[in-house]
Structures are given as C-alpha cells and as structure tokens.
Amino acid sequence: MRKVLMGNHALSYGATLSRVQVIAAYPITPQTQVVELLSEIVADGKLKAKFIRVESEHSAMAACIGASAAGARAFTATSAQGLALMHEMLHWAVGARTPIVLGNINRAMAPPWTIWTEQNDSLSQRDTGWMQVYCQNNQEVLDSVIQAYKVSERVLLPTMIVLDAFVLSHTYEVVDIPEQEKVDEYLPPYNPPYKLDPDEPHAFGGLTGPDGYFELRYIIEKAMEESREVWRETGKEFGEVFGREYGLTEEYKTGDAEFLIVASATIASTARVAVDVMREKGKKVGLLRIRVIRPFPFDEVRECLKGRKKVLVIDRNVSFGFGGIFYQEVKSAMYNEEHRPPIFGIITGLGGRDVRVEDIMEMVEDVERREKPEDIIWKGVRV
Amino acid sequence: MRKVLMGNHALSYGATLSRVQVIAAYPITPQTQVVELLSEIVADGKLKAKFIRVESEHSAMAACIGASAAGARAFTATSAQGLALMHEMLHWAVGARTPIVLGNINRAMAPPWTIWTEQNDSLSQRDTGWMQVYCQNNQEVLDSVIQAYKVSERVLLPTMIVLDAFVLSHTYEVVDIPEQEKVDEYLPPYNPPYKLDPDEPHAFGGLTGPDGYFELRYIIEKAMEESREVWRETGKEFGEVFGREYGLTEEYKTGDAEFLIVASATIASTARVAVDVMREKGKKVGLLRIRVIRPFPFDEVRECLKGRKKVLVIDRNVSFGFGGIFYQEVKSAMYNEEHRPPIFGIITGLGGRDVRVEDIMEMVEDVERREKPEDIIWKGVRV
Amino acid sequence: MRLPLPEREVMTPGHLACQGCGAALTMRLALKALGPRTVLSIPACCWSVIDGPFPHSTVNVPLFHTAFETAASTASGIRAAFEILGKEDVNVVAWAGDGGTYDIGIQALSGAAERNDNIIYICYDNEAYMNTGIQRSAATPLGAWTTTTPVKHPKSEPKKDMVSILAAHRIPYIATATIAYPEDLVRKLERAKETKGTKFILILSPCPPGWKTRPEDTVKLSRLAVQSRVFPLLEIENGEKWILNMNIKKPVPVVEYLKLQGRFRHLKEEDIQRIQEYVDKEWERILKRCGLA
Amino acid sequence: MRLPLPEREVMTPGHLACQGCGAALTMRLALKALGPRTVLSIPACCWSVIDGPFPHSTVNVPLFHTAFETAASTASGIRAAFEILGKEDVNVVAWAGDGGTYDIGIQALSGAAERNDNIIYICYDNEAYMNTGIQRSAATPLGAWTTTTPVKHPKSEPKKDMVSILAAHRIPYIATATIAYPEDLVRKLERAKETKGTKFILILSPCPPGWKTRPEDTVKLSRLAVQSRVFPLLEIENGEKWILNMNIKKPVPVVEYLKLQGRFRHLKEEDIQRIQEYVDKEWERILKRCGLA
C-alpha cells in the first residue's frame, strides 16, 4: 500500500509489521513520533505487544535486553542523548547476544543543546558491536527494520537502523507498505538457542576470566563476519519478495566513473542528484553509498574503489583528533590493496547544516583541484 | 621520592600533586584503590578538596563537569562499565569544554562479567573528543596526570589517563614521586576564560541551530589539533623539570629497524623486552609505542613507519565488524603517504589473556611468514 | 511604595516560551525571590529551549545547561566547587521539569538528598514531557491523555508522590507552591535560601499546549488545582513536620478543574468520580500527616 | 516429617561466597521459598561472583546477569516478555545488593514501582559495596567505617530510609526480613509471590569481611539487629498499612550489636550514644506509622 509517511512512522510500521513483542522506549526529539504511534497501535490492540514506558533510555535498553533474553522480539527507538545514555547497555546487548532492533534518529550531541542531524551519536557506538544501517529514504527505513530482525536473529547481534533527524524523521515521503502476510513469510518467529526458561535453567553472563572471555569475543566477531553474507542474502531475498533489493552498499553510475563519491544516509541521496547534474556536464562521476557500516563492507568498498582516479568521502561526523569516520575507515580498508586511488575526505553538514546539490558539486570541484589529500578538509564552516 | 606504588595509587598521587579541588567518583573493580586513597587524603586534610561520594558514575562525571564549569579543577577515576555509564557525560565534558582529568583502568566490557584488562572500554570513547593517554608503567601514570591538567586546561578539553587493569592498576612498581613545589611551578592554577560566576552571568550550552553548531564543533577539532603541539611541549618541559620526557609516541630501537612493532600500554612494555631478545638473535626489529591516541599522532606515526619493510600493529581491542582499532587507525593515517609499508594487524590479549614475550616473538615470526595482511589476525584464541 | 513582590526582574522578556506558559512565569517569580546571586543547573526540559539560543539567554544569572538526568548531580558539583573556591553566598539551584525529576533525574536527586548537598532543587511541574511534545511522565495525573497514553488508554497510574518520596529522604526542607500564589512561592524560596542542606520545591506550572487549555487560563488553573485540593500547598521540615499552608475547607469539585483541560476531555462521569475519590483520599492522608485529622 | 523450612535446595553448594556469607544464606532461603519456577535478574554485586564462573552456576534457576543499575528494568523486560509469551506462572525476581538498590539502581526501581510492574524486587542488604571491597553505600549505617568513609571520617549520614521511599511509591507489598528468622523470611516471600504488582523485600544480610566480624557470628548479628531494634521486621501494604511483625519490647542495647563489628570499633561512647538515640527515634517513628504509639 502506497502511503505518505514520515521517517519516524516508517520505523513504527516496520516494527509493527515485524510483530515486535516488547517495546520499551523513552521520548526524545526527533524520535517521539515513533513511540507515540507504536503506543497507539498497541493500545488499539493492532499489535500484540507490551509497551513499557520506562523512566530513561538506560532502562529502555535494559528492558529490551531482558525481554529478548526471555525470548521476545524487542524494539526501541531513540536519538543522540538517549542513545548515549544507553551506551553501557548497547555493549550489554552485544555480549548477551540479544538481537534487538533499535531505530536511531541521527542528531548532533549536546552541548550545546541541539536537535539537528549529524552522525556522531550513532558512530560513537561503532565499537559496541551493533550492526548499523544508514538509510537514505523512508522506504528504506521501513524495509530495513524487517530485514534487520531477520539478520539479527540469525547471527544473534543487535541492529541499529539509522535515519537523519528531520531530513528523514520528519519528512513525509511516499512509502510502499508491504502486506503483513508477506512479511510473516519472510520473517520467521524469533526462537533463540538459549533463553530464560525455568524448564531449562541457565545463567547468562556469569563471570568469565581470561581463560574464556577471549573466545567469546572471537565468536562475536565471527558472527559479525558471517552477518555480511547474511545481509547480502537477506537483502536479495527481500528484493524477490517485495521488489526492492538491498545490499551493504549501493552504487550509482559507477561503471565508468573516474571520480567516485562515497557518502551515506541522505547526503548520498542528494549526491545522486549531484551526480546526475555533473554527468550532464560531462564529468565521469559516480556514487558509492555505504548503507551498512557495521559489519564494514570490505569487499564492496574495495571492489568499487579499485581503479578510480580520485575518491571523495563525505562525512557528516567527526572523530575529534582524527577526522571523518567514514573517511578513516574507507582509507583503512583500502590500505593494503594493490590499486590505491587517492582518497580525499570532507567533513560537512555537522549539526544539521544543510547539504545541497551545489555543495556536493563544489566539493567535487575542490577535490579535483587538489593534489594531495589532507587529514581533514572542512566544507561549510564560516571562516 | 622513590616509592613502591600500585598503579591506582599512582593515579591518586598524581591527582593530589595536581591539587585537584573536586573529586567525584564511584567505586568499581579494579579502580577502587584510587578513590579509597584519595578519600583518605582528603579526610586527613592533606588535600584541600571536596570529595563527592556520588551514587553512580553518571553523576560522578556530571558533578565533575559542574565543578569544572564553576572554576574548580576536577578529577575522577573509573573503569569499563563505569566509563560506559558516563558516555553521555563524556560527550558533555567535551562540548562544555571542561578540562577534567579521568583515570580509566582498562577492563573488558560485560557481559559476561569480567574484570580483566582490555582496551575496548576506553577506545569505545574514541569519538567523544576526550584526549587519551595510554600508560606503560606506574611512573608514567603519575606523571601523565600532571601533564594532562596542563594540556587540558590550555586547550579546554578533557583527558583520560588509561592504564591496564591489574597489570598496572594492582601491580606495585618503583615510582619517583615529584616534589609538590616543583609540580606547583610546572602546573599553574586553573582559570578558564568563562565560568559560572554570578558577577558575570553567562548561560552555557544554550540551544544552537545549524547556523552555529558546526562552527563550535570545528573549534573543538582545532583545539584537538593544537593540543598535539601542546602535548609535545608539555612533555618536553616535564623532562626539563622532572627528568622524564614524554611525547605522543615513544620509539625503541627503531633507527635501523626493518620490522616495526606498533603497540600501546603494557603490551608495548613487554614488547620492548621482546625487541631486545630478537635483536640479540640478529633481527632488525624496532618498537613504536603509541602513547596518545587522541589527538592521533599523525606526524610521529608517519615519520616512524616510513621506509619499514613490514609493520605489525598489536591490538588488545576489537571494533567488531572492522578489526583492531590501532591497526585501523594506523593504516588510515598512512593511506595517503608515499611510502607505504605493508601493515599487519594482530588482535590478542582480550579479556586479560596474558601476553608474554614469547607471544610477541611468535607474532613477529608469523607476520614475517605472511605475504599479504588480513583484516583481522587473531593470536591466542584456542582453536 | 510596597509591592506585593520584589520589583526587580532578573529575567528578561523575549524568551521562547509558548503564550501563557506557566513555566516561564514560575522562573520569573523564582528569580525574583532568589535574586541575581544564583546559579542554575538546568537539564533537558522546556526551559532548555525557553532560555533562548546561543549566544543569548533570558535569565541573567549563570545557567549551566546539563544532561537530562543530571540536574542534581551537576548542581552538587557546582556547589562543591564554590565551597572550595570560597563562594558561599550563591544559591545553587537545580531547575528541572517533572520528567527530569520524577523519572530520569530521580536517581541523581536521591543521591544529592542522601548526601544532603547544599542545593535548592526546584521542579516546575507541568505533568508531562512537554519539550518533546507531551508524553507521559510519572507526574502525569491519573486519567490524563498524553501522546503516549492515548485517550483509549489514558494514564492508569496516579501521579507519583514525589513529595513523600523526598520526605522519606528526610531532607531539611520541602515545599509545594504554584504560580497562582506568588507571595507564597516567594516566601518558600526565601526559606529555602536560608536553610542549609538539600531543599526540594515542587511548583505546579500549567502548560497550555500540553494540557490543551487556553493560554489565558494558566493562572486560573493553577488556582483551581489548589482550591480543588488536587495540589495541596505544603511545607515539610526534616521529612517529619508536615505543614499545610492552606487548609481548603470548602473545596471546588475536581471536575471544575478538569473540565477546562482538553487532556481530560475523554473522561466519563465515573472516571471523574474516581479521580474525585482519589483526591479526597489523598487529602485525608495529608491532613493526617499534618496532624489535622 | 514436618521441617521448619521447605526441604528442597534449589541452590547447590560450591559457590564462591566468603565463609559465613549472609548473602549466600539469603539466597538459599529465598530460593526455598520461591522455588524453581523463578527467574533472577541480578546486577553487579557480590552475587555476580558468588554464582560462579561461566559455564557454571549455583542457583539452578534461570539467572540473567545484568548491569549494575538495571536490576529492576531488566526484570520488567523479562516480565513483559513472559506476559506476551503466556508464561504467567514464573516469579520474576530482581535480586540486588544495597548499592544496586539504594544508589545506582534506585531510578530503575522507582520506575518499575511507579508502573507497578509485576516483579519481586529483593535487596539483600549488607550495608556497603562489598563486591568492590567495602565502600560506602547509602545503606551504610551512621558511624560505620568503610574504605571511603575512613575511621577519621566515618559515615556521617544515617542509612537511607529505603522502606519509606518505597512506601511512598504505594506499591502493594513491602517487607523487611533477615536470615536469623528464616520462617518469617520464607513466609514473606510466599506472600510476595501471591501479590500482583511490584513487591519490595529488604533482607539484612551480614557480611563478615565487610563488617569485620567473625564468620560464625553472621546469624547472631542478624538476630541482634532485630533484637536491638536496629532492623525492625515490617510488612507494608499499599504503602499505607504498616505492620510490625515483631514488637521488641525489651530491646538489647545497640552497643551489643555494634561491638561485635570491626567497622564500628573506632566509635567513642558518645558516638554510640548518638546511634542509640537515633535508633530509638526511628523506632518511635515506626511504632507511630504502625499505629502502635
């Protein structure tokens, strides 16, 4: 069914179609509509789920973990400060192997108080072991929630579905809502190998010394590695069932591109328009959108960057004292490759500063003029 | 004065000599002795400070931020879960530009419950904007606290002093305790440009839209960049005053080294012994210890790696779905260099698994045998 | 000429509160009482917006915007700094909404209260998370609509009894107040200033968009809350001595208070009856604790 | 043959508690009452160690080790899952130390209590952070030594009144118990099992290394705490109805209780006198609330 949905409601519909069983969430701008709608759907009896109105995000994640460990499909959504407050529990969900799905609305971190988009909140969680999917439109938001449960429950790792504050969360777009029956076919019920069950009493997470902890971490990393293929399969299968295919990355006009733009989230969407405009002007430009940053899509990135003349990675985030995070990771992934194009990185759009088609074109021109990359190039700071 | 100190007490002495004014902390193994000793020093009136026995780490960091914003020198110490629980407030300290110093005892993250060393807790904070110093012995722990206040208060960014659980925190080593007068000369009193003061009423951290947030973030990054030079200067000056010089990195027998080991914290200390042993066997091996990871020491790393035949980065941490974090960052830093040695990365010692001289030698041999690096090589997992 | 309230305005106009915002009036009155030697620690809440965007501020006293759950602990840190720096003459005030007090900030507050840190904690209570668009908090009253307690399932739990919870912490001074009685409010803050230790002041602050009320009714609602016994005006010393400041002998029926508010529009007569009974029972309890029954 | 307690041992020996650990005995007795259809949510505390290392466990019921501040919220999540999955016959128990209850976990507990989630919250109270080596918690009694309240500055605040705080939350059932009275303890847990909503059980559990006592005195101390009126045995229904289970008419002087404990060794006579007065005053307060004075 075609419907005009805001990004936040796309999350709610995604969760509803996935038949989540426990929702524990706490409000924060710009996430509130996710929770409000779910709260109504549950109150209306349209979803058989328990909604826990926790007193903080910390408890939200704890409740989701408890629920997931007890065998229920759990969902939450948050943003920025809320996500940060969950940090300890994000680690917990990974160590406990609870396949929770969390919608995060990318918002810049305070102080100063701000509510606009930036990726520092979710990327600050890149070392927790959560899988992370950055969406470029509301259709993808909805579709990704469903895929995420499928992948997460197979590899027993949680997933974060990430969307830009306002630019997606509060923007209404046309979204095709899949039929419940099809989703039910696509997504089997949650049934973890171990759960909290008096008939089979296990303790979860007991003290582990140096003799065992290492192996348990290794197993998590192996699950992450396995998940790459699972994401690919699952995204392809999604295409077969629903007509929209997804991968870890997405390429646009890359075939003969000499200049490659690497971007994520809605900047990638706008960059697509910029590519069209530049192509019209005869520039051989292409676009690689990184959709999934954890697990990092090594193969896709390496394959796509190979042989380009120049690569520009656009970051709406910064790891202070190091630089743009996508830039950093792409360079790192390419380091030991044979063909190593010069990779440039530009940081832009922090705190919701708008990124327009013209801006992207200017960045490309700027990089075309440059010979040597720098650790950080800024675009848009008023100097 | 020469004294045998455990790493935790080295932190307490460092804070005491720095004349910290507000301490807010919460106990956690293996940090407790830091707080217990400070609590006694304050109770005994040997340090004019206020000790706040908060009810959680979250409040510990909030109280430190409040105190620092009000113009007092603030200190706290924690580990693993405690650090993670502070996460939102770690971001806060950076945005608020409060130059707090925090001692973190590197402990692996739960679940499962564990208390042994690993760097995932502090490296999970690498995107918050905190400066991070990884120490290799208790002398360095004490000295670094003093330096950290000097640097932090100059660039208005907080610093984390990091030491390995047990391997330093609970290990007694010979430490030279500097004289108070010399420290007072070296470290001027804290006097921030803006503070909470009814005589000059300012609001801190007010709502900032896309028109201003970007610039404020840019300024933080510039402060980080400036801090590189400040660390270098401060470390040199420390040498002049106290006879022990420090840099962002430390090299050992690198001069003619063809094979370079890159390591941090106590693994670097053990690696030094391994280098000696291998040198005796005629191997041209050298060691680069990364002491400060934020700000990342781009110049030092690039200069040192240039022209090596092979480089091995040892990580006691993992960013799931990507790999060892030092490995990742070193590769990224080297990407656009002209001379790019093959860089190998090995993950080892997670959860406190012991790393011995023999282990390091085996790793070197292993890498010598390999032709092409892989994204993750594990050493020590029982297969 | 003697004015009913201090004339000085510490707060300036131009701020970003909605038309008829009770919370804005609460701040204006509180700052009249507290005066310029006051530092505010404000967590996420409407007031993080009301005060205005960087580099502007409406309050004219030092204000530290802090994380949602840390009003009290940040204030404790500020107080500790002032103690060491020898600045004893400043009121250190944690200023939070009900969400930041009853829910996400209760732990930091409980910790400060347990240590009896020398701060004034002011909760302006608009009975929901307003800054994020009207979600349920533990302070939301029984039966009220919010966006997370939809009319089909309005709030089923009564308002958390924060005053008794703080009283159980045995802090030296607790008071309730509301904007319809500015002189009472000012007097209580003056007492709080003079008392050492942790002080807790709960100030009912109606919110037109959140309560779905007319902006001009803000003060009236605040008065009705008291007159209907929904919001008793109290002082509590050391958690032990309870004083009822206004013994409402002839209460206005609760329905008079409810019917002005869109958030209660869905209530049926029996629901209202239940709320009336609840209010009556609570009043009895308070009379008893005040030694009046 | 009728035994004074259920014979079944749900817990096995071999666990890692210290010699004479009160907390270990508390669990043993509690599990006798709760039985095998119980799930435990345990935050950081001695019990995260006592239960034993992976892949071993001593309790023989499902146990979820959770973060220090989340005993209650994790339990709420488990309960929600069981409700949706149709497993209604399981006791969902949050099992935490005093630090995890009075301090870092109070917010999650307060939230669960406010929502009246159907869980049993058991706090085994050894009056300090023992797992990390005896630091002060809000439950540490007045005058006690801990590593963060050194003998020169022993704890200056009285123990937080957690029972009254929970009573102010108006949850359906609250009880205090201690290991010296196993039958009473078992009876209270059985009542908790039968009551819907949030239940809070506070169990005093002496700790030899933390209290600096002889291991063999653990049960004796627990008994003396009751007999000296330091730890009254109570039940509270809906926060309103207070029942004193054991009215100690002829109390043992508090000094008898204190003098067995190294953590009080530094106290001077006048300090002990002050503690005695404090205990007397609290007892009066409780008698009043129980309608006995």
Add this chain to the structure above:
Amino acid sequence: MKPWKPDIDRKMVFKSVREYPPMAVSLYTMMFNKTGTWRTVRPVINYEKCVYCLMCWKFCPEPAIYLEPIEVKGKERMKPIIDYDYCKGCMICAEECPVKAIEGVEEER
C-alpha cells in the same frame, strides 16, 4: 522607565568562526527577540477602570508588563504598562484583572 533594554537588536549570528567563544556561552539577552509578533490578540489596559492592584504585572509570564510610578488621587501608585514589543497576547493579564480593565483587540488580519 522600562527596567530593561535590549542589548542587541537582532539575533546575534557570528559571521566568522573566529568570532566564536570556545564553547556555547551566552553573551546577550533574549531581548532582540520581539515576541510581539506572536500576538494575534492585543491586550489593552483601560486606565479609567484600572485600580492599580498589579495583578496583571504579577502574572505576566514574559514579563511584558513594566511599572511606572504615578500619583493617583494623591497616592503613590505603580502604573502597569504593556510592552507590545514582547507581549505575546496570552491574555492572562486580562483574565486575572479583577476589574476587567484589560480588553483584547484583534491584531489586523
């Protein structure tokens, strides 16, 4: 006399990053923000009716009412004056005026 003066007229937006303080600290009041534009109804005091009880002043949330000393029938009084630059038109003053001396006038549409 108005007890306050806006210290800048327009919202301060720094032109260059070089003008910024190191953190987001306020340097100006909010008085640039003429919230009078929010008003759709304008409260007008009828001083003929006014009894100078100052209820309106007490309860204005902005505050958009300031006081000026005057003499009324030989007595010192404070006269409430509405500052339309800031009055948001909430009409609390009118509602609370015990003698209904404040009237609401629709802003032009």
Add this chain to the structure above:
Amino acid sequence: MKPWKPDIDRKMVFKSVREYPPMAVSLYTMMFNKTGTWRTVRPVINYEKCVYCLMCWKFCPEPAIYLEPIEVKGKERMKPIIDYDYCKGCMICAEECPVKAIEGVEEER
C-alpha cells in the same frame, strides 16, 4: 542420601572455541568446586548431644549440611550430615547449635 550430585568433577574449561555456546551461558552447576579446601577449622557433629533441631541445617550458607531420615527413640527424625567436600568451615552451625553439639577441629597444619 545427598540431595545433590556434582555433574562434573572439574571446572569446565572449553578446549576449543568451537565448543563454546554463542554467549556465556551456564551449562553446569558449581559442584565441581570443592570449597572444603577453604576450611581451616572442621565442624564435627557429636550425635550423642544432637537433639535434631536442625538449626545447623537451617543456617548453613553453602548449603553443606544435608539431611537423612533416621529413627530416634522411635520417632522419625532428620539427621544433619556435614558434607566436608563443601563445608567452608564458617562455624555458623556450631555457633547456632542450641546444645553445642558441634565442635571445631583444626585442620592439620
């Protein structure tokens, strides 16, 4: 009869990462852990004195005392038996025994 049996004898340490479950879940009891080695003093019940009140059983924190039905003077009784594999020697049982039927014997040194 002992009411429990250790299900493995030694602490379980997986030999290979392939043997691990996906998360740290317990698969065995703690009964491998013979805490009897912690003991420096051994409680010994003198059944001559014992009145079968079961105080010792009630209060053992391990539990290291189990019960066996016996007949005493024609009556059904439960006899407390100390399991020295697990008894840590805290001596609570001795302290609480109303008839002092339990004696402490030093372990050999």
Add this chain to the structure above:
Amino acid sequence: MIEIRFHGRGGQGTVVASKILADAVSKEGKWVQAFPEFGVERRGAPVTAFIRIDEQPVYIKSKIYQPQHIVVLDPTLIQAVNVTEGLKEGGWIIINTERKPEDFNFGPYKVATVDATRIAIKYRLGSKTAPIVNTAILGAVVNVLGLCRLDTLLDAVKEGVPVKPEENAEAAKEAYESVRKEEQ
C-alpha cells in the same frame, strides 16, 4: 518539480497542511516530499513547512530556498515575517485573509486570498478564538495551483484529520470555490 512554502504559527497545523497536500498529490501517482522547517518553535511563534512535488522519485534532501509558491495560513504573519523570501518570480502567494488580492502589493508575485478563518469557524474547526484553518486553505491552494483534483484533495483531507472529517472536507471545498485570484 514544484516547491511550495507554507507560513503559519506554532499550533496551527501548518505541517499537517503540507502533509495532507502530499497525501493528495501522491494519490494521483506523483512523488512528494513534505517537511517542516526544523525548529523548536512554540505555540504562537511563526513556523514554516515545505512541499516538493515531482513526477519522479524525489532524491534531493536539502531544504527549499527558492519556492515557486507561498501559502500563508495566518494573515498577521505578513507583518511578522518576510513571507516572500526567496520566492521565484511569477509565483503565487495564497493568503488566508478576509481581504481581497488587490489589497496586497507583492511586486512580481501573484496573490490569491481566501477567508479560511471564516470558513473554519463556520464548520466549527477548532475554537472560535483559535480556528484551525489548515484544511480549508488547501482547497484554495489546489484551485490556484491545480496540483490535484478537488476530489482527491477531499479524500486526503478526510483521511488526514483526527476529527470532523466531513466538516474539514466541506471547508476545503468551500475554500476551493471561494478563493479569489488576482487578475492576471
């Protein structure tokens, strides 16, 4: 691609207006994007919302700086804010006002007016002192800009409002019929 900006006040349903319009045009198979000005504006304060309409999926995610047309939900805003900022030449300005188009002078722009307030009050949308005009004015918008059929709009209105679907639709219809356009 058509880009339109709405001006209203916090609490007036400005965003809802843009959303309902988006619903309507999407029903006719077009691709749309509707979004608010991303701010923290409070009840009473001026706010804006935007809509993009295209035959193709809309990939561009930046803001609208140069709209083709402007819709003004509250006539008092004309004094308060610069409603024509960035407006492209020849664009329409559709205003809720009792006044006639000729009463305004917006230089290179075309003006249409509709008394949506009167219509809203007539159909009891909102209260008398705070009528909700957001659905009514859409009738005028659709008439002037011809973005979709009236029927489609009315369907969208009925689905998109929380209460009084019929009255809202009636109001939109009446506005559709009573809008007054500047002579060209």
Add this chain to the structure above:
Amino acid sequence: MIEIRFHGRGGQGTVVASKILADAVSKEGKWVQAFPEFGVERRGAPVTAFIRIDEQPVYIKSKIYQPQHIVVLDPTLIQAVNVTEGLKEGGWIIINTERKPEDFNFGPYKVATVDATRIAIKYRLGSKTAPIVNTAILGAVVNVLGLCRLDTLLDAVKEGVPVKPEENAEAAKEAYESVRKEEQ
C-alpha cells in the same frame, strides 16, 4: 631477575606481604614489581601473589609462570593446591608451619619452615583464631633468599602495616632468626 610466588588465603594479607617485600628491596636500590593473581577470590579461598626483583627496571608485564621460589603462608594450602606448579628446579619452598623441613618431601626443591602462626599469636597480630602471619614470614623469606638486609626489611614492615608496626617488625625478626632450612 628473581621471581617468587606467594600462596595464601583471601583475607590473610598475601598481597601485602609481597608489597612489603617489594618496598624493602626497592629501598636498597633494586627494581621490583609485585602483583596479585588477578582474581576475585573471597575470604578463605586460596590466593597467590608474585614478585619480580631485578637490578634493571622491569619492563616485562606478563605473569610469572616459572618462579624460582615459593612462599606458603598457610600450611593447609599444601593439601588444597599444587604449590610447586611451575617452580624451577632447586628453588626454595618456604612454609609457615610448626613442622620441620624434613617432614616434607618436595623432590627437587629445598624446604624451609617457620612457625609464623605461633609468632604472630605471640605478638598479637590478628586474632588468635585468625592470626596475621604475612609480616612474620617475610623475616624467614629474607633470611633464606637473602634479598635484602634484615634492617631494611624491618623498616619496610614498619611503614607497610596499618597497625602495630613494632610488633610486626619483632615478629619478622623472630621469624628471621627461627627459620629452619633443610640441610643441603
């Protein structure tokens, strides 16, 4: 470099013993490293601690797997744990016991014994049921292994104990004098 392992029980001050010994040898200009077995052992449970002593700064940070010597604070441990694990041939095993060295048979290792429990009780260190033997046994260690002068040890003991410095020093001295070494 000399590496020694201590065996004791939780609550007996095993780590403190290693720390005081470290203090003592450091006073004589040596470099040391003393550390516990990094565990969570509880009161009563067997624990271990380690010390490394060298003329150079000690860079190695890994554990000690093959100590040269062993110190056993509690004789009951000999049944409970394998105290000679990893012990290098020819190393000393210094045991707190009332028995004679000849009563033990540790194959390739040398045994020394000292009745530190008796000494501790004599000087009222700890209680009679739980005497604290950690300082006393150090006297024996220093005698047998000659790591530092007795004086230096006694200074370190006095500085390193929380209470009864003189008594502790006396105890160490008495142990120094009364230790019995296996005939070589």
